[in-house]
Every structure is written in C-alpha cells, then in structure tokens.
Amino acid sequence: MIRSYALQKHLIHARQEIPIVIIMIGIAGASFALAIHQIWPLIWVAGFLTVFAFDTWFSHRLASWERSRLIAPWTSVHLGVVSCVTMCTFMIVPIAMLTTGDIALAVAAIAMLAASATRATNTLSVSRIAGIMTLTPFVTLPIASLLLPVASQEVEVSFSHLVAVLATICGLGYIVMAWRYRDMVEQKLERARREALVQGRAAARDAMISKLMFQHTSMRAALFDTKGRFLAVNAAWLSAINKSEQDLLGRTMADAMPSAKATWHEAIEAALQGRSTQKSFDHRVRADGVEVYLDWEVHPWYTPEGQIGGAIGYAQDVTEVFMVRADEKAKQARLTAMMARAQEALDEKRKLLEDLCDAEVLSLKSASASQDAETLDDHGATPAADDPSGPSAGQLLAGFERILRDIDERDHLLATAVQQLSEARHKAEIASQAKSQLMANVSHELRTPLHAILGYTEMLIEDAEHDGRGEAARDARKVQNSAHQLLKLINEILDLAKIEAGKMDLTYEQINLQELAEDVFQSLGPLARNRGNQLTLTAPEDPILVLTDGFRLRQCLMNLISNAIKFTENGDVEVCIARKSPPSAQPYVDISVRDTGIGMTTEALSRLFQPFQQADNSVTRTFGGTGLGLTLTREMVQLLGGTVSVESQAGVGSTFTLRVPARGLSASDVVVNMIGDETTPLVLVIDGDDVSGALAQRAVQGLGFNCALACTATSASAYLDFRTVDLIILNLDIPDGDGLTSLHKLRERDSLIDTPIVVVADDDDQRKSIAAGAQEHLMKPVTGAVLGSAIARLIRPKADHVENDVINLPGLNHWRGLKMRERA
Amino acid sequence: MQRILLAEDHDDNREMLMRRLTRAGFDVRGACDGQDAVTQALSWKPDLVLMDVSMPIMSGLEATRKIRESLGASIRVIALTAHAMNESREACLEAGCDAFATKPVDWPFLMDEMSRQFQAKAS
Numbered sequence: 001m002i003r004s005y006a007l008q009k010h011l012i013h014a015r016q017e018i019p020i021v022i023i024m025i026g027i028a029g030a031s032f033a034l035a036i037h038q039i040w041p042l043i044w045v046a047g048f049l050t051v052f053a054f055d056t057w058f059s060h061r062l063a064s065w066e067r068s069r070l071i072a073p074w075t076s077v078h079l080g081v082v083s084c085v086t087m088c089t090f091m092i093v094p095i096a097m098l099t100t101g102d103i104a105l106a107v108a109a110i111a112m113l114a115a116s117a118t119r120a121t122n123t124l125s126v127s128r129i130a131g132i133m134t135l136t137p138f139v140t141l142p143i144a145s146l147l148l149p150v151a152s153q154e155v156e157v158s159f160s161h162l163v164a165v166l167a168t169i170c171g172l173g174y175i176v177m178a179w180r181y182r183d184m185v186e187q188k189l190e191r192a193r194r195e196a197l198v199q200g201r202a203a204a205r206d207a208m209i210s211k212l213m214f215q216h217t218s219m220r221a222a223l224f225d226t227k228g229r230f231l232a233v234n235a236a237w238l239s240a241i242n243k244s245e246q247d248l249l250g251r252t253m254a255d256a257m258p259s260a261k262a263t264w265h266e267a268i269e270a271a272l273q274g275r276s277t278q279k280s281f282d283h284r285v286r287a288d289g290v291e292v293y294l295d296w297e298v299h300p301w302y303t304p305e306g307q308i309g310g311a312i313g314y315a316q317d318v319t320e321v322f323m324v325r326a327d328e329k330a331k332q333a334r335l336t337a338m339m340a341r342a343q344e345a346l347d348e349k350r351k352l353l354e355d356l357c358d359a360e361v362l363s364l365k366s367a368s369a370s371q372d373a374e375t376l377d378d379h380g381a382t383p384a385a386d387d388p389s390g391p392s393a394g395q396l397l398a399g400f401e402r403i404l405r406d407i408d409e410r411d412h413l414l415a416t417a418v419q420q421l422s423e424a425r426h427k428a429e430i431a432s433q434a435k436s437q438l439m440a441n442v443s444h445e446l447r448t449p450l451h452a453i454l455g456y457t458e459m460l461i462e463d464a465e466h467d468g469r470g471e472a473a474r475d476a477r478k479v480q481n482s483a484h485q486l487l488k489l490i491n492e493i494l495d496l497a498k499i500e501a502g503k504m505d506l507t508y509e510q511i512n513l514q515e516l517a518e519d520v521f522q523s524l525g526p527l528a529r530n531r532g533n534q535l536t537l538t539a540p541e542d543p544i545l546v547l548t549d550g551f552r553l554r555q556c557l558m559n560l561i562s563n564a565i566k567f568t569e570n571g572d573v574e575v576c577i578a579r580k581s582p583p584s585a586q587p588y589v590d591i592s593v594r595d596t597g598i599g600m601t602t603e604a605l606s607r608l609f610q611p612f613q614q615a616d617n618s619v620t621r622t623f624g625g626t627g628l629g630l631t632l633t634r635e636m637v638q639l640l641g642g643t644v645s646v647e648s649q650a651g652v653g654s655t656f657t658l659r660v661p662a663r664g665l666s667a668s669d670v671v672v673n674m675i676g677d678e679t680t681p682l683v684l685v686i687d688g689d690d691v692s693g694a695l696a697q698r699a700v701q702g703l704g705f706n707c708a709l710a711c712t713a714t715s716a717s718a719y720l721d722f723r724t725v726d727l728i729i730l731n732l733d734i735p736d737g738d739g740l741t742s743l744h745k746l747r748e749r750d751s752l753i754d755t756p757i758v759v760v761a762d763d764d765d766q767r768k769s770i771a772a773g774a775q776e777h778l779m780k781p782v783t784g785a786v787l788g789s790a791i792a793r794l795i796r797p798k799a800d801h802v803e804n805d806v807i808n809l810p811g812l813n814h815w816r817g818l819k820m821r822e823r824a
Numbered sequence: 825m826q827r828i829l830l831a832e833d834h835d836d837n838r839e840m841l842m843r844r845l846t847r848a849g850f851d852v853r854g855a856c857d858g859q860d861a862v863t864q865a866l867s868w869k870p871d872l873v874l875m876d877v878s879m880p881i882m883s884g885l886e887a888t889r890k891i892r893e894s895l896g897a898s899i900r901v902i903a904l905t906a907h908a909m910n911e912s913r914e915a916c917l918e919a920g921c922d923a924f925a926t927k928p929v930d931w932p933f934l935m936d937e938m939s940r941q942f943q944a945k946a947s
Contacts, residue, residue: 440907444878447906448834451928455840458931459847487928679940 011059012188022049223301224311228252228268231310240317264313267298271311274300281322293322354400432501439497446490453483492628499635506549506639508722510672510708513544513577513589520557521575524565532570533595535561539577545672546589546662547722552636553660556644559629560593560656568597568653579662587662588642594655600648608646609634633658670719672708675701681726681795682706686716686742688735692760692782696729699787705795711735713742724751727795729787732761732769740772747773756794758787825851826942827870831861831887832904833879841874841929848935858882865891865899872941877905877916885919892920900941904929 029045214221220237222230230248238245241257248256254265261284267277278297285291296315303309457480464473498504514537521535528535557575564573574594581587600608609630630644637644641661648654674680683700687693688711700707708725710716713734728746732739743759746752759774766777776790828850832838838854845852853868855861859882865873873891877884888901903916906927913924922944923937 444906447927448837451906452834452836452840454928455837455844455931459840459844462847483928 021052025049218316220315222248222313224253224268224271224313226272226308226310228265228272228311230256237315240315264296264298268311268313271298271300271313272308274308276300281318291319292317293319350400354397357400357403436497436501436503439494443490443494443497447487450483450487450490454480454487457483489628492632495632496628496635499632499639504636504639506552508547508549510545510670510719510723511548511550511553513546513591514539515543516550516554516557517575517577517591520554520561523558524561527562528565528573531565531568533565533568534572535565536572536574537577538574540579544577544579544589544662545670546660547718548640548660552640553658556633556636556658557591557593559633560644560658563629564593564595564597564654564656568595571596571653581662588659589662590657590659592655592657594653596653599650599652599654600646601650604650605646605648670708670710670715672706673697673701674706676704676706680704680706682708682723683727683729683791683795684708684710684716684719684725685729686710686713686734687729687731687760688712688733689731692731692780695782695784696731696760696787699784700729700791702784703788703792705791713737713745717745720746720749720751725755727791728752728755728757729791730757730759730774732759740768743769743772743774758790758794760787825849826872827851827853827868828938829853829855829861829864829868829870829873831855831858831873831879831884832876833857834876837876837927844931845874858884858887861887862890866894869895870899871945872900872902872938875901875903875921877903877907877912885915885921888916888919888921898945900945902934902937902941 025045025048029041029048032041033039214223214232215234217234218236220240221234222237223232225231229250229252233245233248238248243256253260253268261282263277263279263282270277276297276299280295282294282296283291284294294315295318296313298311298313300308301310301312457476460476461473461480464470464476495504517537517539521537525535561573561575572595576590576592576594578590578592579587580590634644637658637660643659645657645659646654647657683705685693685696685700685707687696687709693709693711697707697709705726708719708723710719730739730743730746732743734742739759739761743757746757756775757773758776758778759769760778760780760782761769762780764777764779769777775794778786778790828845830838830841830845830852832841832854833856835856838856842852842854853864853870855864856879858879861873861875861879861884862882864870865887873888875884875888879887882890884903884905888903891899891901900923901921902923902925903919903921904925904927905912905916916924922941925934925937
C-alpha cells in the first residue's frame, strides 16, 4: 500500500507520542484542575483524548484511501486540525501559570511550550498546512491569556510546586522522546520511500511490458470493460478495421464497429458472464467486399480481487492458411479421383484378363475336354457344360485367384530350389577342397615311390654304362622313360588340381621369347629328328621380351610343340613369334605352332580342349599321351592372361596359336642384360637418357654384375613388382614425373628396404637426395669410374646377405636372387 | 670331403640317395626320423642336411628348426619333399631351410643346389 509521506510520518509520530502525550496531558489537566479547584481542565483533557483517538482512527482511514491521490489535501487538513488541537491542549499549563502567577508553574509552562514547538516543527516538516496550523496556538495564546478572565486564587505552594515539577518532567520527557525518535522516523520513512519507489518501478515496468506485448503482437487484441466498452485496443486491431483509438475507446463494439458480426457481441456478453468463446476459420466479408477467414476468441478477464473486470478478445487473419489448406484438399480430392479412375481402369483390365483366361480355358476345354476338366475344376473356372452363358464373373475371379495362388506356390518352390542350390554349392565347395587335398596327398604318395624308381634306374643306367652292358642300359632307360611319363602325368594332374583350387602361383619375370622357343627346340630336337620333322623358328631380329611366368609358358609351348611333332611325320613344325600392336587394344604376342601333320576334323576340334580327350580315341593307341596336355595349356595360358586357339584341316595340318599379353614391358622399357648367372648381383638402372643409361650399364657390367635398364620410373616400378634387385641407380631427370618423388616411392617398397640407391642428379643438393632415401648422390657429369666405385662400395655380395640375414633373423632365409622353382 | 646328413624315413629312398651321394664323393650318413636327424646333426656337425619333410616322430620342419636353434647358420639345410604344392615350399623356407627340392629328385638340379650351398657356406 502506498501512503503519502506526510500521513506516514504523522502516523509514526503519533504512535511514538501516544503514551507520553496521554500521560502528560492527563497529569497537566488533573493538576491544573486541583490547583484551581475547577472541573473544566478535566473536560479539556477528555476532549483532547477524544480528538487524539479520532486522529488515530482517521489517519488510518486516510492511509487506506491513500491510493486515490485526490484525498492528499484532506490529509493535510486533518493533520493541521489534529496538530492544532494537540497544541491547544499543551497550552493548559501556560494558561495555568498565567492564571495562578506561580513561578514553579511558569517553569513547567516553558517546558510545555518547548514540547509544543517540537511538535510544531515535526509537523511542519511533514506538511506546510499542518505546520502553520500547529503554530496557530502560539499566536492565539497571548490573545487567549488576555481574554481569559481568571481570578487569582491562593493555592497550596507545595502542591502547585509538585504539579509544576511533574509538568516540567513531562514536557522535557516529550522533547527528549521526540528528538530521539526523529532520526528513526526519518530512516523508516526513507526505507519506505525507497521500497515504494522500487515497487512503483516494477509495477511501471510490468505495465510497460504488458502494454508492449499487447500493442506489438501481430494478433488483434482488445480489452473491454464490464459494460462491453473498449478499454484498450492494439495497433493490429486498429489497422485491421482502419480506425483510430479515439474512435473506439469508451464505446461498445456494436456502437464503434457496426459491421462486426453478431457472434462477436454474443461472445463479449458471454465473456462478461464468465464464458469463453472460440472460432476457427470464421468466414467474414470485409467492408470492401474481400472475403477473409478469422480465428478469434473472447475470454473474461479478472481483477486482482477475483471479479470479472471485463472481456478480452483476440483475432487473427488466417485467410492464407485457409487457402493453402483448401488447395491441399482440392489436390487430395483430385488424387483420390485419379486413383479411383486408375482403379477402374485396372479393374477393367483385370476383367479383360479374366475374360481372356476364360476364353483360354474354354479353348483348352474344347481341345481336350476330358483331360483338362480336372485342372480347370481346380481353378474353379470351368463353366458348367449346360450353361450357355459361360462362366459367371465370380467363377472367373475365383479361377484367376487360383492361378495367382499357383504362381505364388511356384515362387515358393523356386525360392526353395535356390536355397537348395546354394546349399549344394557350399557342399560342392567343401568337396572341391577335399578333392584338392586328396590330389595333393595322392600326388605325394605317387611321387615317393617314383623317387626310388627313378633314382635306382638312374643308378642302374650309370652302372650298366660303366660296365659296358648296353642292353641293360637300354632296358633301364625304358624304365626311366616310363617313370618320367608317369611323373609327367602326375604333375599335369596336380597342376590341373592346383588351377582348379586357385592355388597355381605364378612367378612373373622378363622372358625372352626367342630364347624360350630355342630352349624348347633344344629339348625336343631329338624327338623331332626321330620323327623326321624339320623344326623352324620364325621370329623378329630384336628380342621380344614379355613379363610372364617363363616356367609355365615353357610348359605350354612344350606341350604344343611336342604335340605337333607327335602328330607329324616327316614334315615341318614351324614356330612363329610375332608382336602385334592393335591400335584399340593392349599389345600382345602371338606364338603359333604350325605343323603339316594329320590335322583334325571339325568334330574332333570341338572336343579338343576337354580333359582326357584326344581328337580321336584311336590316337591314344597310336600316339600315346594322356590328353591332359592341351587342357592344362589352355588353363595355364588363361591364367597368364592369354588365349590359345587352333585351326586345323584333316590331312593338311594344324596351327595352334598362343596369344600372350605383352604386359607393360616392351624391349624399349626395361632391358635386362644377364652377363652372370642368377646368383650374380642385379643392378637396376633407371635412366631416361640413352647416353647416360648406356654409360651406367657399362659401368655395372664392367664390375661383372647383371644390369636391368629402365627408361621410365613406371616401367622400373612394374619391373620391381616381380624382381628384387641388389642396387638401384636412379637418374633424377626421368621423363615421367619427378625424380625425388620416384625416389620416395622406391624407398617405400618393402622389398627395397635395404637396397642401396645411387642418385645421379644435375645439382649438388646431396641433402635432399639423402633425406629422400638415397645412399649416394652423384652430380653430373658422372664418369664410369665414379659410378663404378660407388656401385662397388655400396653393393653387398649375395653371400654376405645370407650370413647377415641368418644371424639377424634366425630360422629365416632370405637369400635374395635365389629363384627356386619346383622342378619335377 | 663334404659331410652330408640324409634324413629320410623311406628306407629304399634313403639307401638309394646315400649310395648315389657316396658315389658322387660325399661323406654321407643317414637318419631315419626327425629326432635322429637332430641328434646326429648336433653330434656329427655335417656341412649339409638333406631333410625329408614328412617323417615320423619329428617332422623335417621341426627338426630343421631345432638344428637352426643350436647350430645357427653354420649348417645348410635342403628340404626334400614329395609335396609339390607351393605352400609347402613356403613352409620349408619359413622353417629355416636354405633350399627346397621336390621328389623325385632331379639329380643335376640337386647337385647344382648342393654346390651352391657349399659355396655359400664357404663364403
């Protein structure tokens, strides 16, 4: 509750003053009455007390009304009156003094006057009106004393002295009390004022926030009083109806907005009765004829006392939302209609299909009525024989559904079959593994006795030859040949098993095809001579080098050439090697083996590559052989990425062609010069420049090492995928890419982890090369002697490698360069 | 004279190879299983062991490991096996054999391989 400062001060003072004032006035009045032996001072006192009581009551009332600023002047009047009465009462002692002329009473009168002055000052600080009114007794006192006709009477000195002392004490006491409480009152007032200020500010802020919220919401909002008149209305509302605040405030809705719908008035009435109303998408035609849709609601609002203070209404234009929704609804409706039409079309098609089915069924029935009757009965679509109008729609539908069910059943069967197949495949895989294992074991068991047979036979041959027993030697050789044949067969079977099991490992290396062919010729020369055949090799002058498994390729070539020899008598066997570089495909090499032998018929050709099939079963008897050779050749050539093909004419001869890819490396890419054997260290020279490359190669070979010369980093990299080398000489000026990057890449290879690399560069930036992993940096121009000494210093003899490796890694042997082949 | 220990459980094969090796001028002793091979290798200290892989009591690979543990690189081991699958060769080299030859033995190849091993040992 906010009280006025003056009233509050007055109330505080009054509360402090009540006891002392009552006591003082009472004592003064009583003693004075006794002194003059008259009753009127007592009546005076009673009157004062009555005024005092009224003041207390009325002050509180005033305080409770204080909220209304209108009564502030009345507060001052009241305070003035009350203070005046109080002062007059205080005047009782001065009057007594004047009337008795007693000295002691005069002292008391002074004290009382001082008390009055204190009171007046206090009151003056509260209110000017009250202060002035309080001072009036000081003005009226002389007048009153002059006017009062009092008779001088003799009183007891002792008693009048007593009264004077008491009055003096009371007066002084009041002064002391008043001064004492003065500060306290100020403090209390100050605190109250601050609180009031804070409360006021908070209230003002709340009011402001409420007002802001009310004004700035995009919703239209209006507040009505209990009579349904506009109390407040926000900007949104005003702009919506295009009116000003003055047009609305204080007027009812019906009065200010006659175009508003009646439902609004009803809603406001209802809100004043305590009921809320809410409407969504309320259609309304604005004054300008535009159709709008509104969401609106009206609620009662309540005073702090809980009374209905009026109504509050909100409204929002939702025309756009309504339009979007309506659009969606329309779309939905169109979609539904379309679906319905589609359904109709489908139904039509279905009907057509059913009719067709029915027609089919009927035709089937007419074709073989007795046989089909059962089936059709199953499908429920058989028309009764005596029903000329054909099957009913229901029957057709039932038949159709049965057909569908049959299809489902078939799908199910199919799924089962697929699962069974998958299981079968799994079993087959296990069986295949078991077979491979069996093959390996069988091969082992066959080879072990053959080992003894061949060993002893060779010893027998040696012995027989040593002793000059020619016949025995020849016999033993026959045993040896047979054993070798058997071994060959076992090996072929084993190879096939390996290929089938995917365990055929290939070792790629650079192969000179001319050398390979000549090697095979050398092995088969005696056989060819025995059959009276002429072996010829047609190949280009420069060596054809391919990256392939030489051992396997040799095996294939051996098979083809030995077959050619076998089926040719007193004829020609010609091997032709040709490099082919079609523009649109990878380059390849064709190795064709042409003979002038018996040839094959077309029918025989078709069975040619099947295992254990020879062109004619009779050939087995005539020419021997297992019939596995060609199968194995085809499989192996495929593994090597090539193909084998055949052309043949019975009685004229056959031509078998092996086509192998000229994979990555051609003669111009990496040239390998083996001047020593396999155990000789191999140095890889990577140099794009012909002159310096040749110089490096001479330096390497001058030291007695094998040399591989690569012109590009790419070809060197391809080469290193298949070969280990003992030292690398890298010219940083390479044609494809950056030399240092290539050096980095070489160093990252596991196989080159401890292979020394010598860098040949244009500059002298040794640090860069060494950091990149080189062991030696040579600046151009490099002489053969400098290069040679670097190679000699860095390369480690192979034997050292072995020792070091074994010591460092017991149980492991990494004898580099050792190329062990399974030889059988 | 180079000393060769031949570990082979197949009696005929062992006899055959011992005779041929003796004829070729080697000092040859035979062992009939892996355990025997280890014992003889440690006591006799041959220059080279021809080690059959499949043997009773102790396999050739196990025997090779034991010999390598005791004698280090001072002894050369050539594995002999009738298994021709690639993984068996890898297994042999892994177990510490220096070389690998398949049975039936290609005699010239074996002789080459042995001379290489003696060379390696000498250097």
